[in-house]
Amino acid sequence: MKKILIFTVLATFLVSCNGNAQKNSDKETSKNYEVSKSEEEWKNELTSQEFAVLRKAATETPFTSDLLDIKEPGTFICAACGNELYKTKHKFESGTGWPSFDRAVEGGVAFGSDSKLGYQRDEVHCARCGGHLGHVFNDGPKETTGKRHCINGVAMDFKPDSE
Template identity: 45%
Template sequence: MDPHFDLPPEAWRARLSDGSYQVLRCEGTERPFSSPLNQEHRTGRFVCAGCEQELFTSVMKYDSGTGWPSFSAALPGALDTRVDRKLLVPRTEYHCARCGGHQGHVFEDPGSPTGMRYCNNGLALRFLVDPEA
């Protein structure tokens, strides 16, 4: 994690919406099908809502039918992973490598172009349209 983003909770609360704070800093999960990013199909980049690190491109996005923005791969070095044991079955959780913000979980998915699904909370992302598209 970048030391510039090692902020106290009060600084994160001032920087983020309540929903984004719950997801990014408290490892919350938004309701499925609640993110407008599910319907985002323009050319651009998906960045961390906490620090604007680029995490995914629009080419990596696909419709998994799960209700959360899903990606078949991530940009190299953008994410850190760890095992999440909050449920009965261990899952692989991923966070922004720059600010440590919780993004979502990665699963095997035979319907994905790569066989993997990065299932992301929309509240943890911002979409930046490619100005040249």
């Protein structure tokens, strides 16, 4: 009987710790960012699709982004605040229908988590304004980082190196 009681207490403790860990990682995504605006200000500055993705964490339809086929040297920047996010040299064809990168510009993105689909995913945000960009998966190129930053094209603009 004592063994059952100890097991029950231990299992309850472990489950509650796991729940708190989830809460802490969710708080990370709501931190204060350098660029902070009201919902109304964002609505006035962004297109409806940009607002849905960047501020409400929507997902654009795959294979619709104008940025999907860009191979020209340059930098992908946040469509909301202009922060540098990704370089073309780290972009690769993942076949998923969204621009994919194996790494971000150092300091360009922040990470959090979401469980909107019933399981936990690593979410990517702009480090400057907190805009939702997409998610990171562990199925990227093994010869580089092994990561796939699957990013909504509507969340970014492209700035060619030639400018």
